[in-house]
Amino acid sequence: MAGDVTMLVFELAGIRYGTDISHILGMERMRGREPHEYDSEGRIIFPKYGPTRIVDIVENLGEGSGHSTGIGSLRVLVMQGEEDNAGVVVDKVRGVRKIPFTQVYPLPSLLEGTTSPAIFGIARDGEEVLFLVDLRNLVEDAGKKDEGNERPRERG
């Protein structure tokens, strides 16, 4: 198969991930000192995207290590959900990458079933290895675990 695949690369708990850019509406910054505006259901109101349910996937992927940056440096990847927008909190956004199909690999069979089911592959970006993650799957999973919003947890 020829051609490239475009993905958004982000970092969480020191690990880099690539996700389908078509699932992402946009990106916002978590505010540290100046609080966000919240609606009655506890969702952050981003002026550009409206009420957004914050989902922290660091528990799913970060092995309990928490975020590696302060809350004020965190980024929110806004995704369109079925009922409302979901905002996935990540440590850093590394940008959009075009990666050749030849550099995209399935998970080695030895790893199947040993890591998060949302991770479906691996890509090579130069010397870096990225884990390809289905954020929609993680958002659904996190939504089942935590009904409502949560405050991102810093490492420590």
Next chain:
Amino acid sequence: MPDETSLQEAVEASHKVRLQQGREETLWEKGDFLQFSLGNELYAFETKEIQEIIPSPKITHVPTAPEYVLGVFHNRGVIVPAIDLGGLLGLSHTTPLASGVRCVIIQAGKNAVAFIPDSIIGVMGLPVRAVESPLPAPSVEAGFVKGQIRLKDKIVVILDARAILEGSKIKAVR
């Protein structure tokens, strides 16, 4: 001229001799083993199970993977998982990510996995008959051990790459 019965006996006897010769050949057949150390123990894989020995690569941690999975790395167009073989075998005091050491990639079928031994001792050629049944140990019960070889005052444990690579069998010996 021999009758039919004696000819049949001769054929059977000849067959037995050939079988015996074949068995003798098998007994004297030589195998090459890559010998290495892990912790205070000596281990070996048959060289036919070794895909490659490379300088220790940059290993990327796999989120939420079990402790014995050190991570993955890219090698010649393939993503290779790296495991803590010492941890898998139930050894303590191993150094799974020691720097400046070499990495051994073992293979079985289309799958490969890498580990980082403390040191690589070399390749030894030995008669296959020298491989004895292993002594009882958790790693033997887990199916990771094919046998052992006695070398003077040392015992070298022969590992089974296929068993180690089979995902269903991968579980740390604790």
